[in-house]
Amino acid sequence: MFSDFDFGVIWRALPYLFKEGMTFTLTLTAVATVGGVMLGTVIALLRLSSLPVLPKLAAGYVNVMRALPLVLVIFLFYFLMPYVGQWALRTSQPIQVGALSSTIITFTLFEAAYFAEIMRAGIQSIPHGQVAAGYAIGLTYRQVMSYVVLPQAFRNMLPVIFTQTIVLFQDTSLVYVLSITDFLGAASKVAQRDGRLTEMYLFAAAVYFLISFTASMLVKRLQARISIVR
């Protein structure tokens, strides 16, 4: 069973796993979280606005994205983006989009749908009287949102946003389907090259577990600290 478990394989692969793989995984997680929260907030604001058509469009985007598997969306956007680029830049040929920029855009757009739902809940958790009070003292819509509603919505939803980030961190492993060297991709390449699947996949699982578990413990502590006693 474990008699020929070779720690040396893992040890020798460490620089590659972390410098190449984990760097990509963490970069993708960070960029998609920041981009997703910003885009998600805009979508949530559109959805809650009283503009014509746009609330329906925002809701449709969120519902469709949330009904589709991420793997399908990764493939679809990977093939779609060259054509969208061609249309946007008015070139004669479909443009070249690298797997890297493709995944960053895909994850941002996909996660925005989930963050939009979180931000919508956050915005709706602010009592309507506060919005009314804001208008009453003469603030504009933009001012009410950026000085009264959004700071509180963001603060209330911070633990949920971080929890979603942990989910996103785990989901980044799916870029494997485009043969990108993220942490799992790096582990898998070493595993195939050295014929050491047991060691590499167990090690990858342990690393993902440690990071996600520690992060979720920190989120729990954060939640206890920032919850407002009413």
Add this chain to the structure above:
Amino acid sequence: MNYHWNWGILLEPSPDGQGTYLNMLLGGLRWTVLTSLAAWAVALVFGSLVGVMRTLPSWIAVHLGGAYIELFRNIPLLVQLFLWFFVIPELLPHDWGVWVKHLRYGAFYTAVVAIGLYMSARVATQVSAGINALPKGQSMAGTAIGLTPAQTYRYILLPMAYRIVLPPLTSEFLNTIKNTSVALTIGLMELTGAARSMQEFSFHVFEAFTAATVIYLALNAVVTIGMRALERALAVPGFNAAR
């Protein structure tokens, strides 16, 4: 966009000899449905057991259940799938490992176990939340009329707890369906996998993925409508489960 759309491709014969490309996608849908139903059964059984454990008076049971949930929640599904597919057969006694590797529908069984257990941690969280949402008096009343703890759970707590958590369980089932797409990495020809290979054979990328998208949306709608009907059918008059 100067992409040449040709929806007729769906009715052209596919190279896998099973009929048209549309047949190929529908075959993928069949695997998606089969895998998600089987995985959901695994998730419900294990999730309920662990969820109940989390609410028992025993300190050990609570912490074992907690450890189970943390273990399955904090490792990405794809990594868990690889562990079940590549690593577990190596760790089994040699003959068993060989038998597992040569199973006819190996990818299917692996996907059912991996996705089922992965989802069971989420089901367990919901089930224990449902039990904890019931007033304390209910289990006390069960004890008072002479029921054993097992009977209290079976006849009093669980029937109400399941009704309370039916809406979140619906979305976990929808997640199970979406998660089956990860199994294309171990060679299961489910819907996303079928769309991917249709794209590779026919070069009609967008027809393949648009058709798959439409099928996923339809599946989603069918499940949502079905579960709403189930909620209505199971509702206990006078007890508002959606408090």
